[in-house]
Amino acid sequence: MDEYVVVAEEISKSYQMGFGTVTALKEVSLKIKRGELLAIMGPSGSGKSTLMHLLGCLDKASSGHYYLQGEDISLLDDNALSLLRATYIGFVFQSFHLIPQLTVLENVEIPFLYRPNPSSHHAAIVTALERVGLGHRLHHLPRELSGGEMQRVAIARALAINPLLILADEPTGNLDYETGRSILALFEELHQQGVTIILVTHDPNVGKHCQRIINMRDGKIV
């Protein structure tokens, strides 16, 4: 079991909406090995983000089992889950989610603030920014950066904690074609360095970068 970072067994997610229920995810099973670069594709509303939320422990499945590194997530309370996220999971979003008042360096420091005993992480932060090619932008504010650079900061923030898993939900969705390409190339480079990455994308070219693509329809893997 240990070679698998992620083991999802028939996980479903339903949302209560007034009198009805929306089932966003229907008995999805998925195993992801350490070091994989996996793309999730599928039409709008097919459940890609819902799956990413569950894999990232931002939310729990309504049924089924999810094991992260062999640990059954359904047994953890909210505090344990947020500690687990801060320790193991790096998130990258379409709209970057940087804090505008904080410098590049301070933005990358954020995940460390959730740790129970914050010690000095300065070296890890600078190294992560160097890995994404932003070693020369440490004291800039987000508004002084291009979109591609902002996404690189977000990727450095995900990387700095040395995560078990990076989850990126449409990381190139707000970028022009060329910049999007360079971000995908960066993920590929990180993958070659051994980082485990799950990527939601609409870019049909992503197949060239990813070892495995799963397609979703109506809450299921097809």
Ligand SMILES: Nc1ncnc2c1ncn2[C@@H]1O[C@H](COP(=O)(O)OP(=O)(O)OP(=O)(O)O)[C@@H](O)[C@H]1O
């Ligand atoms: N918090 C929520 N409450 C109710 N329904 C939700 C919620 N989140 C998602 N859904 C529903 O679940 C389904 C899957 O949504 P999801 O966001 O996972 O799709 P997606 O594949 O990420 O789409 P997109 O490509 O547009 O981002 C949709 O029908 C959506 O309306």
Ligand SMILES: [Mg+2]
């Ligand atoms: Mg989505």
